[in-house]
Amino acid sequence: MNCKNCDETLEHGAQFCNHCGARVIVEPFTFKYVTQDFEERFLNLDRNLLVRTFRDMLLRPKAVIDGYIDGVRKRHMNLANWLAVAITASGLMIFVIRNLYPESLDMTWMVEAMGESQKDNPFFQNLEQEDPTETMWWMEYQAILYILMIPIYALLAKITFIKQKAYSYLKHIVIVGYTQSWLSLAMTLPVLILLPFGANYMKMSYWVILIQFLFSAYVYKRMFNLSFLGIVWRSLLFILIGIGVYLLLVIGVVIFMMVFGAGFAAQG
Structure with a gap:
């Protein structure tokens, strides 16, 4: 044949x-x-690549990430497959939340947390009136957002660690890709376990963001062998750079709307 x-x-x-x-x-x-x-x-369950990659990203992330960058492909899952598994797990979690536990998307607790002064705020009034699954429509595109955020996080990390000449922007994409995928897999099972007990997914998401930040700092600490004060300083720098980039984007959008919005209004 x-x-x-x-x-x-x-x-x-x-x-x-x-x-x-x-x-x-x-x-x-x-x-x-x-x-x-x-x-x-x-x-690759026969070689335990999934379990080994998950374990080693927690215990020795530098070996996983540098191994992939250096061309080692048999010890751990490659980045593409690792991302695919993480996105699949995240998609499964979102499907379960939206279809079996839509009440976990309720955000009316924010109204109580903000106090009486925000009772007349249209945003919070909409939270009380709208269906949570309709309010959180963007969750259907979470996989796309997940992929798009990786190069953005990598850019911020590259600027933060600009003195680390050995790691290019592309290598930072690899670091962020492995890190974010591990977080997605690590958070999926606990969330699915807590949902039947009445846990609110939106409240849990704040803890997920904190864990995401701390684990990312841990990975970079291990990657560059930084001291505790060194990673604290660079974490603060990362936040400041992120805020700066966000403000620049907001200013850019406002200027764009002022310039082109006025032009469209004149044409109308």
Whole structure:
């Protein structure tokens, strides 16, 4: 028989093509085949790559990240598969929340927290009147937002660690990608466990943000072998840079609306 990918002749009993290296597939296309193919391509449970990557990102993140950058591909999951698993887990969590526990998206508690002075605020009035699943429509696009935030976080990190010449912007993308994916996987199971007990997802999200910040600081501390004061200083610098970039974006949007908004109004 010939290889289905490059059409070269295969040796008898070959499991891989000697020409292109593709796996020789002879089993019928069944549900069992699909599940085995998914496990082999993404999870690699036979080599414990998923568990090993999750464990080592917690215990020795530098080995995982530098290993991928240096071309090591057999010890841990590569970044693309790691991201895919994390996005899948996050998508599953959002599906469960929106369809089984929509009450966990309720944000009316914010009205009580803000006090009587905000009772007439239109924003908080809408929170009390609208369906939580409609208010949180953006959660359907969380996977896209998740991907888009990685290069933004990496840019802020590159500016923060500008003196670390050995790590380019692309390498910071790898660091942030592995870190954010670990956080997504680590937070999914606890959230799913707490939801049946009446936990509010929106309240938990504040703790998730705090854990996200602390774990990211921990990873960078291990990556660059920083002291405690060193990572505290750079964490504060990261926050200041982030606030500065955010303010610049807001100012840019306002100027854009003033310039082009006036032009559109004149045309109208």
